[in-house]
Amino acid sequence: MTNDPTTDPFSAPFGSLFGDSMTVANLADGSYAYSGAAQAMESFSLHPATHALHYGSTCFEGLKAHRQADGSLAIFRLDDHVERMRQSIGRLRMPVPESDLIRTMIIDAVEANASFTPDAPGSLYIRPTLIGTAPNIGAAAAPSDQAILYVICSPVGDYFAGGVRPLTIYVETKVPRTTPQFGMVKSGANYAMALGPTLDAKRDHGADQVLFAQGDDITETGASNFFMADDDRLVTRHLDESFLHGVTRNSVIQLAADLGYEVEERPITVSELASWNGEVFLSGTAAVIAPVGTVVAGDARVTVGDGQPGANTLKIREALTTLLTGDAPDPYGWRTAVNG
Template identity: 35%
Template sequence: MDFEHIPHPAPVPGETRDQAIADPGFGSVFTDHMAIIEYDANDGRGWHSARIAPREPLSLDPAAAVLHYAQEIFEGLKAYKQADDSLALFRPEANARRFRDSARRLAMPELPEELFLESLRRLVEVDRAWVPTVPGGSLYLRPFMFADEAFLGVRPAKKYKYLVIASPAGNYFKSGAPAVKIWVSQDYVRAAPGGTGAAKTGGNYAASLVPQAEAIEKGCDQVVFLDAVERKWIEELGGMNLFFVFDDGSVVTPPLTGTILPGITRDSLLTLLREQGLTVREEPYSLDQWRADAESGKLVETMACGTAAVVTAVGTVAQPDGEFTIGSGGPGQLTTKLRERLVGIQKGAVDDTHGWVTRL
């Protein structure tokens, strides 16, 4: 499918852009353009009208299906500047596959992988000047799709819009702390068996906002959720997967049973850990065991991982009845090593032996 390019009539001036990306934070600064592809099942066209166009507000009918029945999915990945000033994406094919899996779960049309990848390439090519050069900087890409058919019947929509917007990104956690403090949610769960926990859909994140606000109120950076059935097994944070590192060199991460998002960073870390000869088990791990292992010294590190934060140490875990510290309360050796290696691969400073990096 050919992409039409509609240049922005009044792009952000270079000096203003450079000031914005000097300290972009996360998710508040946006580039000049966006990618758009439309879908219509009514006339048999399917996916059509692919274009790179000026980023601007969307116009929606008040009866648009997404506003009433929440047919919406999204992805998140980054474009990284390489040593030779070129740009690259990290495992975009995995994002394309997960996007299709999410679409299938939400009864939405599946975007072909080649269209997903081409939309990223075209947008980054047009807005490459927005990639920040600050340490840890990248261009965060947000592909998303929603139902825009105007109707109020409860059925899958027949019209959709797929878009990609881009945002220069710095550090994910505002505190900038070397390790984060997380709050254990006692009253809320993120997902239940048979639900949409494995899909990357906005409803899962909406469900996390009240407990996340509770975590912030308690002086924490993030919230960790327990399972919906027994309320004892660790699942994931509001937007990241977890790994537990023990003094014998073994590592545990909760299994993908349908209630946890299959993180691409999570999958990458599993590969890197096993490549180092470490024993990695995907098995349930309880909150009580987490605390007991931390207090006994058996547990030496806990890592949170995701596209936005990459790999981050969890230093303290807080509950209504107290809190406990993991290891020294700061980044451990394995967390630091894995972060450096993964970021090195993403930025081209470490050999990519797995074919994860896609040059643009």
């Protein structure tokens, strides 16, 4: 861990730098107790039988605060991330904190770490986390009745080493990203399940990400949502419980509609992707909008367009990034101003 303010977030790996403060609330007797202020960032001491370490009673969120054009600081779509965190906690069958508690803990953590926020295109990545801490290895079939809810912050540059560059994605049609009942949960177990296929695709196909398309049904990658675009249309998989409902996905759909694109939320097959005569990109808080230059599907290695970021992708990306940084108006109230 480093919180040396002189370390450059643009050259450090994403998520490897941290602010010096965090907020913490402890669950006991069914309710979460928060001291009401940020404290120094420090390690936890956990019992070796901690529930989360054995039975996966843990989930998290990922959102960002951006330095604004006028020098102020704003969190993007705070309430949407708070509600998704509550949904994840509920699906882990753990006591769900009030929205206001998570919201306040995030704002307090950001304000305490505000000085670590790099200028755009960098940002302060915010990681609210819940871990079940009941010291009980007999509780495999019971939720943890003790937990720590905490928020840490990480100054970040670009998610993908090399900045905005066209990615190579490998289409995985057999192995699922996660289980049906956990598709919408932002839990570590999902990422552990996607890791093997992603490493294999990197080794065998030089892929940056795996696009999961079990049974020919394209859903999302291990860490981002999936889009196809051309001059008129924006196409993405319709929502159901099988994948994470990205907040960026929702923002992209709204902004593209405002730009005049016809938005289609519907099933997408691998053959439609392989023959798509347009652009492909991924969306997520960490990756923002990442253009795809190559799709590897079965034996085929398909170059998307001319292999470079497409004009529509860059146009939609620009609409999003100017909104993140306060360079564009905020008609939907997506920015929450905080001190710092």
